[in-house]
Amino acid sequence: MNILRNMEQQPGAFEGMDPFLEDVAEQIQYKPVRDEIKSELAAHIEDRKAEYAGQGLEYDKAWEKALEDMGDAVEIGVRLNEAHRLQRNQTVVALVMALASIGIIGNIRLMLVENLGIWFSGLFYFLCGITIFAIMYYNGYQRLVKNIKKINIIILAVLGVYLGLFFVQRQLYSVFSFRLTSMSIVFALELLSIPAVLGMAYLNRNKRYRPFLLVTALTAAIVSIAAWLTGSYTLVSHLVLIIAVYAALLYMIVKGMLAGKPGRQVGWWILSLGTVAAVFVLSFPGNWKYELEQCFYPEKIVSDYWDDAYNSILIKDLLGKAVPVGTVPLSREERMGYYTDAWYFDDLDEFHYEYKMQFKDENNIMLEDILPQHYQNNYRITYWILKYGWLPAVVLLGIILAAYGMLVRMVSKVKNKMGKILAFSCVLTLILQTVFYFMGNMGYQFGWFCNFPFISEGFCSIITNMILVGLACSAYRYDRVVKEGKKGYMVSST
Amino acid sequence: MDKKLMNISISMLLLRLLEEQDRYGYELIKELEARSENVFSLKEGTLYPILHTLELEGAVEGYEKAAETGRTRKYYHITKKGLKLLAEKKKEWDTYQKAVNHVIGGMEYEYSTEYGTAAWGF
Known part of the structure; x- marks a missing residue:
């Protein structure tokens, strides 16, 4: 927009500057900043040209000299691009x-x-x-x-x-x-x-x-x-x-x-x-x-095997048994205890025990069966440690x-x-x-x-x-x- | 002068000029030429990458303002960070200048500056 304003003020001037400004702009990869830079450089060139004209140089000569003073368009553009490039990461x-x-x-x-x-x-x-x-x-x-x-x-x-x-x-x-x-x-x-x-x-x-x-x-x-x-x-x-x-x-x-x-x-x-x-x-x-x-004392408030306090107690206990490489080694009895929650709740009623065991063969209880519900979302790190x-x-x-x-x-x-x-x-x-x-x-x-x-x-x-x-x-x-x-x-x- | 060194010193000089008042690019070039008695007569287009880099670093802020002629110009204003940077650059320059003077002028230079003369080793 500014460059257009400058054009209106100096009829004909822009045409002469155009190739120089375009050469600068072409080096700048991020296109939205090009017009702003062209506008700034155009104002500078016009100021210099006006000074030369004021010193008595002919219009064309003043113009040529002002452009010459600016230096190499490509070099300027390359260096401006350094300051205005998008950063890749x-x-x-x-x-x-x-x-x-x-x-x-x-x-x-x-x-x-x-x-x-x-x-x-x-x-x-x-x-x-x-x-x-x-x-x-x-x-x-x-x-x-x-x-x-x-x-x-x-x-x-x-x-x-x-x-x-x-x-x-x-x-x-x-x-x-x-x-x-x-x-x-x-x-x-x-x-x-x-x-x-x-x-x-x-x-x-x-x-x-x-x-x-x-x-x-x-x-x-x-x-x-x-x-x-x-x-x-x-x-x-x-x-x-x-x-x-x-x-x-x-x-x-x-x-x-x-x-x-x-x-x-x-x-x-x-x-x-x-x-x-x-x-x-x-x-x-x-x-x-x-x-x-x-958070800090889950054993104080744990009431049943559904709440998060119990989950914290369970995973702390399991993490204590994790090994450097491989699935946490658990005996058949330990797996049974964790699966039925009987390892922690001494007073577990018989109904819960039977209810849980109706879905599982006691010889085929996996780590995934023991872990808290939604372990795949809420205990992903715990699962990595216990599984691998x-x-x-x-x-x-x-x-x-x-x-x-x-x-x-x-x-x-x-x-x-x-x-x-x-x-x-x-x-x-x-x-x-x-x-x-x-x-x-x-x-x-x-x-x-x-x-x-x-x-x-x-x-x-x-x-x-x-x-x-x-x-x-x-x-x-x-x-x-x-x-x-x-x-x-x-x-x-x- | 080495290009990199030239850029460092020019950015310091630009910040110094902006410390006095907000200026636009052409004004800076003119002022630089006048005060350095044309020693710093660089290709004018190379001023802008330096100014834009200073702007990127937050040392100066650019803003547009219409001149009396109606032409819109981009003025630069030094920021707090720019003032801090200028102070650092001045300090670096002093160290550099002293080191160069010591090498070029040797002990005679030190002696002469100690007694208040501006002469280089005489």
Whole structure:
């Protein structure tokens, strides 16, 4: 657009400049920035030409000399391309695909070995997730930056509508069924709100208290509505939201991204975190004592073989028997004890014992029969250790750690502050989920609902986490071509 | 001068000029030429990759502004990070300059600078 404005001011000038500017532009691979660069160079050439003309040179000579002063168009273009090229990060993309492949292979194994046909739908979500990752990778960062306010409003609006429906539904039907259906939506919105909330904070970074007020208001609203809707079912996502948002906000303070004195900002940060934590604790409909005991002292609250406290006790006991390589060695009696739960519950009634044994031959009890229900989702790491041994599990965990290590390295390389904070928050969200999942798999389960990003629970989790990782990779990809405006908002070159 | 060294010193000089006030590319070139008595008379197009790299690093911010003639120009504004970078570059340059002077001027240079003369080894 600017180049056209310049043309109007200097009739005929543009024609002469055109081949030079085109030669420069052709070297720049990212086409959306070409016009802006051409415009800047055109203004320079015209200024120089005007000076020469003012010194008495003829129009054509002035023009020629101004172009000559600029130097070699190709060299300039090549060097400008260095500053404006899209950054490729194939290693990170390959590692994310490797993680998804671990999840897909797990699903295929379930279909083939355990004949669970239902896991076809899981594969479908993996394919959707990979497609969404590609879309986010190519468009996510720029779209988020441009529409960040709208995204926050949509997240709050959807949660608000769900809250309304929740109250109406509670009057009409059972709360439980509604909670199950809304779990996925709440989980996804909570995690996706993390970069959106931090993006809003960054856009208001020069307005002293506003970033803290915005983060407090948005996080408190989202987490309290989510807690009301799903309670302890998505306790981990509530916690991930709070931890990720406040860790990233602290990161912004430490890196000097917010205006004002750091000491005062830390004070605001503590006040904001305290407010959100208080709102969350008060709005949480579950029992905190129960949640903490389930995580750290499951034996205190275990009541029957169906609850998660028992699962933690069971897997801790089994992990203690795992070997470096190979399936955990268990005697026939041990298998019987674990399968019927009689190893832990001394007062197990006869009905339960007979009920369980009617499905199994006591000589043919497998590891999969012993493990908690839904082990294929909730205890994937535990299963690797017990089925293949510690060493193969460590290798798989090594791949996962390498992927996260590469993601962290990628974030550290992002120079654009907005991109850095968004990528940081997305990667932190993935890491926190993995930490909670790992804790659960070692027998320290917090809350009810836990996911292993890219690997387990291939429904809502895979899509949400692919959006997050796609956004982080996208921030790195467009790091050199998306810029910040002087007024504090983002100006995309597209 | 070595190209890389030239770029480092030019980026330092550009930051110094922007420390005074916001400027556009052509203005920077003119100012650079005038103050260096045409020593820094580089091919003008090569200024922009340096400016754009500084912008990428967050040392300067670009914004568009219409000039009195109505022509739209891209101005550059030095950021806090740019000021910090300038201070670092100045320090590096001082170290470099001293080292070169020591080698070229030897002990005589040190003696002469100690007594306040600007002469090189005389």
